[in-house]
Amino acid sequence: MTNKLEKLPKDSFERITIDSTQAEKISKPSLSFWQDAWLRIRKNKAAIVSMFILIFIVFMTFAGPFMVKHDPEAVKVSHANLPPKVPGLEKLGIFDGVGKLGSKTVNLYELKKIDTYYWFGTDSLGRDLFSRLWKGTQISLLIAFVAAFIDVVVGVIYGGISGYYGGRTDDIMQRIVEVLIGIPTLVIVILMIMMMDSGIWSIIIAISITGWIGMSRIVRGQVLKYKNQEFVLAARTLGASDRRIIGKHLLPNLMAIIIVNMMFTIPTAIFFEAFLSFIGLGLQAPKASLGTLINDGYKFxxxxxxxxxxxAFVLSLLMIAFNLIGDGLRDALDPKMKD
Known part of the structure; x- marks a missing residue:
C-alpha cells in the first residue's frame, strides 16, 4: 500500500497581518495605585458595611441633637430616670415608658403625668439621653480625630527625620523615644491632666504626648527601607534636595502605611478618652462624652x-467599625495582598 499525503486546500488558511503599533497595546485600562486599592477594598464587605455605619454615626452626631426638642444639658429633676419611650413603638410593647419603681413595674410617664417623649430615656437629673448621647459621641470623635491627627503629624515628622538623616541624629532621637516608652502612658496622661484644667484640649494634649511614638517608629523603619533604594539614589544623583526626595519620593510611598495606622490610632484614642472619662479624669459635668455617659449608666x-x-453600644460600634476599616485598608493598600 502506498501512503498518500493529503494536501489541504489553500483557502483553508487565512493570512493575519499584525499592526506593529498595536502589538503591545493593553486592552484593559491601566489603574492608578489608589484606584486599584479601591477596587480591592470594595470586595471586603465588612469594611464597606463598617464605612456606612461610621458615616451614619458621624451624621447622627450632628443631626441627632436637633431631632428632639430637648436640650442635652437642661436639668429637669421631675423628669429624672424615665425609661425610653418612642412614638409608634410604644404600641408594640417596646420603648413604651414602662419601668421599675421599687419592686413594681409601672408606666412612669403616666405616673408623673409627663406628656413628652424621651427616645432613650433620661438620666438621674432628667437630662435627655438621646441628644446627650449624640452630643457626647460628637465630642469623643472630635477628641479622637484631633489627637490622631497630632499623632500622625508629629510621628511622621519625627520618624522621618530620624530615619532619613540617621547617624548621631537617629541615635539621639531614638534614645528620647526609648525613655518615653519606658514610662507608663497612663502615668504621663494622669500627670498632664492633673496639671492642666479639665477640658477637651487637656485630654487631647494628654493623649498626644506619647501617642505619636508608635507612628514615629513605623515611619522610621519605612524610611530606612526606602532611602537606599534605586529611585532615591537616582534622585540624589540628579541633584534633588533632601526636601524634594522626602516630599516627592519617600512620603508618597509612606502614605499607605500612614493611613492604615491612623485608622487604628483613632479607635485607640476613642477608647482612651472613654477610659479617662469613666475613671473621672475626663470631661466634667455638664459636658458629656461616651466615657462620662458610660460612667453614669454604670451607677444605675x-x-x-x-x-x-x-x-456602650455606640462605643462598641465605633471600635469595631474603625478596626474593620483599618483591616480592609491594610489588605487593599498592601501589594502583597493582591488577588
Missing part, C-alpha cells in the same frame, strides 16, 4: 440598664 445598671446600654 441595676435599675436603669438602658442608661449604660446605648453609649
Amino acid at each position: 445598671i441595676s435599675y436603669q440598664p438602658y442608661m449604660l446600654f446605648f453609649p
Whole structure:
C-alpha cells in the first residue's frame, strides 16, 4: 500500500497581518495605585458595611441633637430616670415608658403625668439621653480625630527625620523615644491632666504626648527601607534636595502605611478618652462624652440598664467599625495582598 499525503486546500488558511503599533497595546485600562486599592477594598464587605455605619454615626452626631426638642444639658429633676419611650413603638410593647419603681413595674410617664417623649430615656437629673448621647459621641470623635491627627503629624515628622538623616541624629532621637516608652502612658496622661484644667484640649494634649511614638517608629523603619533604594539614589544623583526626595519620593510611598495606622490610632484614642472619662479624669459635668455617659449608666445598671446600654453600644460600634476599616485598608493598600 502506498501512503498518500493529503494536501489541504489553500483557502483553508487565512493570512493575519499584525499592526506593529498595536502589538503591545493593553486592552484593559491601566489603574492608578489608589484606584486599584479601591477596587480591592470594595470586595471586603465588612469594611464597606463598617464605612456606612461610621458615616451614619458621624451624621447622627450632628443631626441627632436637633431631632428632639430637648436640650442635652437642661436639668429637669421631675423628669429624672424615665425609661425610653418612642412614638409608634410604644404600641408594640417596646420603648413604651414602662419601668421599675421599687419592686413594681409601672408606666412612669403616666405616673408623673409627663406628656413628652424621651427616645432613650433620661438620666438621674432628667437630662435627655438621646441628644446627650449624640452630643457626647460628637465630642469623643472630635477628641479622637484631633489627637490622631497630632499623632500622625508629629510621628511622621519625627520618624522621618530620624530615619532619613540617621547617624548621631537617629541615635539621639531614638534614645528620647526609648525613655518615653519606658514610662507608663497612663502615668504621663494622669500627670498632664492633673496639671492642666479639665477640658477637651487637656485630654487631647494628654493623649498626644506619647501617642505619636508608635507612628514615629513605623515611619522610621519605612524610611530606612526606602532611602537606599534605586529611585532615591537616582534622585540624589540628579541633584534633588533632601526636601524634594522626602516630599516627592519617600512620603508618597509612606502614605499607605500612614493611613492604615491612623485608622487604628483613632479607635485607640476613642477608647482612651472613654477610659479617662469613666475613671473621672475626663470631661466634667455638664459636658458629656461616651466615657462620662458610660460612667453614669454604670451607677444605675441595676435599675436603669438602658442608661449604660446605648453609649456602650455606640462605643462598641465605633471600635469595631474603625478596626474593620483599618483591616480592609491594610489588605487593599498592601501589594502583597493582591488577588
